[in-house]
Amino acid sequence: MDPSPSSRLCIGLLSGTSVDAVEAVLCRVEGTGPQVRITLLAHISQPFSPEFTRRVLAADDARSLCELNFALGERFAEAALEVISRAGLRPEEVDVIGSHGQTVAHLPSSLSDTPSTLQLGEASVIAERTGIPVVSDFRTRDVAAGGQGAPLVPYLDWALFRKPGVARALQNFGGIGNVSVVSDRLEDTIAFDTGPGNMVLDGLARRVTQGRLQCDLDGSLSRQGRVIPDLLEELLTHPFLALPPPRSAGREGFGEALVTRIWERHGASRPYDVMATAVAFTVEATARAYERWLLPRFTLEAVYVSGGGTRNPVLMERLTERLAPLPVRPLDVLGLPEGAKEAVCFALLANEYLSGTPANVPSATGARRQVVLGKLTP
Structure with missing residues (x-):
């Protein structure tokens, strides 16, 4: 994949701490870093049923978390395909999906002697169902670099x-x-x-x-x-x-x-x-x-x-x-619909991963240095 094309079509996916829906956007991202420009092409919100929300909130053992990881992956894949359809495009026209997933545990140094973070929503399921490369797990590299792994949105806020x-x-x-x-x-x-x-x-x-x-x-x-x-x-x-x-x-x-x-x-x-x-x-x-x-x-x-x-x-x-x-x-x-903002962030972070552009903000997270965020599932 070309590390620095003039533009990419990028999907952003997340479910937030309220555990109420998958937010999905499809954006055209042009450039990288300080010069990046983003055009929102489509935005959807797919609500979770109350039963599924309760399932996410109740998951607290290895089996339930394992099953939930794949169940969430299916939900995220469905949302990705729906937002592609809403934009009038085909999956093969999309360059990358950036999926934050669903946070089920976030334990920065203030809460744990072993700083760590865990987001579910299996990227392999999303890639398999859509045929599109997926960048996921954006928080973990910042934690490994001594940061809180959060917040991630400041990079978008500054860029846009x-x-x-x-x-x-x-x-x-x-x-x-x-x-x-x-x-x-x-x-x-x-x-x-x-x-x-x-x-x-x-x-x-x-x-x-x-x-x-x-x-x-x-x-x-x-x-x-x-x-x-x-x-x-x-x-x-x-x-x-x-x-x-x-x-x-x-x-x-x-x-x-x-x-x-x-x-x-x-x-x-x-x-x-x-x-x-x-x-x-x-x-x-x-x-x-x-x-x-x-x-x-x-x-x-x-x-x-x-x-x-x-x-x-x-x-x-x-x-x-x-x-x-x-x-x-x-x-x-x-100029950006407020409901789309966080999902747009993960479309941008996927673009920055492919561009090799560091996208954490050490002054916000406390990381020792800037690092490229995410992991790629082809």
């Missing part, structure tokens, strides 16, 4: 959204919240996980509605409640929130164990108040991260927000109020 002479914050609310601040030079990029995103809200929403809703749909649950001050203060003592960047989080810190603890305290008697408190937890954790680590260092032009959290109007209203007068804007105003 930097503006000469200004600093911009790109905030994402997936299952976990994360931010990138990008300016002229890649090495000046700072990025880290701010804390909870939708994961706590989603887990509580399933309990409040006995599984009828998988999320706080349109803020319909949290809008009915009032914040429980002592619970909010307790949540804000979460040890992750005191860690300095570089830092990355996962279900280990903000998953089912935390949801259970919150629910057992107040859920049965004050379900909507618990939802309102979870929104406040996400907003306050995010704002405090800005106040401690970003605002003393940068004069930010604005915060551009993406991820599933942007579809929760209560979360966005509270965040806008809390960060004022700093403007909070949807990422879409910069």
